[in-house]
Amino acid sequence: MTITSFHPPRRTLMGPGPSDVNPRITEALSRPTIGHLDPEFIRMMDELKTLIQYAFKTQNRLTLPISAPGSAGMEACFANLVEEGDKVIVCINGVFGGRMKENVERFGGVPVVVESEWGRAVDPVKVEEALTEHPDAAILAFVHAETSTGALSDAETLCRLAKGHDCLTIVDTVTSLGGCELNIDQWGIDAVYSGSQKCLSCVPGLSPVSFSDAAIAKINGRKSKVKSWFLDMSLIMGYWGGEGKRAYHHTAPVNQLYALHEALCILQEEGLENAWERHALHHRALTAGLAAIGLEMLVPEKERLVQLNAVVIPEGVDDAAVRSQLLNAYNLEIGAGLGAFAGKVWRIGLMGYAASKSNVLSCLSALEAALLKQGYSFKAGESIKAASAIYA
Ligand SMILES: *Cc1c(COP(=O)(O)O)cnc(C)c1O
Numbered sequence: 001m002t003i004t005s006f007h008p009p010r011r012t013l014m015g016p017g018p019s020d021v022n023p024r025i026t027e028a029l030s031r032p033t034i035g036h037l038d039p040e041f042i043r044m045m046d047e048l049k050t051l052i053q054y055a056f057k058t059q060n061r062l063t064l065p066i067s068a069p070g071s072a073g074m075e076a077c078f079a080n081l082v083e084e085g086d087k088v089i090v091c092i093n094g095v096f097g098g099r100m101k102e103n104v105e106r107f108g109g110v111p112v113v114v115e116s117e118w119g120r121a122v123d124p125v126k127v128e129e130a131l132t133e134h135p136d137a138a139i140l141a142f143v144h145a146e147t148s149t150g151a152l153s154d155a156e157t158l159c160r161l162a163k164g165h166d167c168l169t170i171v172d173t174v175t176s177l178g179g180c181e182l183n184i185d186q187w188g189i190d191a192v193y194s195g196s197q198k199c200l201s202c203v204p205g206l207s208p209v210s211f212s213d214a215a216i217a218k219i220n221g222r223k224s225k226v227k228s229w230f231l232d233m234s235l236i237m238g239y240w241g242g243e244g245k246r247a248y249h250h251t252a253p254v255n256q257l258y259a260l261h262e263a264l265c266i267l268q269e270e271g272l273e274n275a276w277e278r279h280a281l282h283h284r285a286l287t288a289g290l291a292a293i294g295l296e297m298l299v300p301e302k303e304r305l306v307q308l309n310a311v312v313i314p315e316g317v318d319d320a321a322v323r324s325q326l327l328n329a330y331n332l333e334i335g336a337g338l339g340a341f342a343g344k345v346w347r348i349g350l351m352g353y354a355a356s357k358s359n360v361l362s363c364l365s366a367l368e369a370a371l372l373k374q375g376y377s378f379k380a381g382e383s384i385k386a387a388s389a390i391y392a
Contacts, residue, residue, distance in 0.1 A: 016147045020353040025259045028261070057183045060184065081191055083108065090114070100142075104141070114126045152176075155189065159171070168190040175307060220234070288386040289360070293378040325373065
């Protein structure tokens with residue numbers, strides 16, 4: 001068999017990420033590759049830092065994209081901030097909180113787990129209790145937007161509690177960045193990581209991160225070297241140094257970084273707050289449509305993410321059959337449930353470029369067609385009517 005070029009199908013990506021990529025971004029990827037120490041590249045990287053600061057709403061000097069996906073941004077935060085024996089309060093209300101705990105353990109920290117129900121926000125009362133019970137805790141870690149369940153936690157309140165107990169904060173904003181309110185400096189977040197492929201609608205594989213001065217002070221005061229060479233911020237700072245003195249650390253993924261630069265230019269053109277509002281609008285239309293055909297959301301309204309909608313699969317409806325019909329007949333990808341929610345919920349993403357009126361309406365029509373085939377009883381056309389009423 002002769003293997004020839006790979007040409008993927010054209011899909012509409014309305015799952016938990018990657019999300020639809022704006023064609024402007026794929027065009028940016030195909031621009032000429034230049035050296036990563038080329039003065040023009042370095043100029044682009046300086047702009048990229050400013051753009052990431054804009055998206056995170058931060059003045060943090062140490063703000064950069066890690067050359068690897070969101071999971072590597074997560075590791076970068078824990079590898080640098082957690083030292084042997086550090087007590088870390090880890091909030092778990094879904095899959096990604098569980099990964100934070102794993103990171104704490106692997107880097108020699110001692111996790112104190114605060115469990116909240118899956119599908120709900122992190123409970124600030126439980127966090128306050130844990131902080132009081134463990135006055136020696138060094139760090140509070142939690143996920144702002146739990147993509148596995150569709151729950152949004154109150155990052156501002158959680159960070160204020162941490163500050164009151166002299167704790168640094170590590171916050172996962174992989175799904176929140178660009179999709180809902182996020183305010184690093186005002187909320188006092190010390191270490192934050194995100195991903196390129198969710199609400200920024202860029203190709204996967206980059207993780208914007210940012211560290212406060214307090215976080216940098218902890219890194220600089222470490223008694224032992226960071227256990228990961230690649231993710232050691234003290235080495236990466238040498239490349240990002242700022243005085244025009246760029247030392248080789250690793251070969252930057254040049255073209256992917258053009259793509260992230262383009263994605264953030266698009267965000268800046270739209271305006272960050274406008275992007276948050278756009279995600280909220282399409283969420284309102286989608287959920288009105290789903291409600292009109294009797295589908296229920298997993299997460300209570302006040303704790304719901306707008307960019308990731310967890311929908312309860314009705315009794316008697318075959319999860320896999322519906323998702324494959326959407327994929328095969330409509331080229332539409334929605335997400336399956338994760339962990340405890342496998343087979344029980346669908347996760348419909350409205351992230352970045354995918355958060356559009358045409359996507360909401362075509363998703364609802366395709367879902368109606370698939371549900372009809374499943375024998376689920378509802379009044380056909382009602383979801384489109386309800387969503388259109390929101391747009392009217
Ligand atoms: C997607 C996601 C990650 C992991 O990002 P990758 O780019 O897949 O490594 C981490 N946390 C949350 C909340 C996510 O949604």
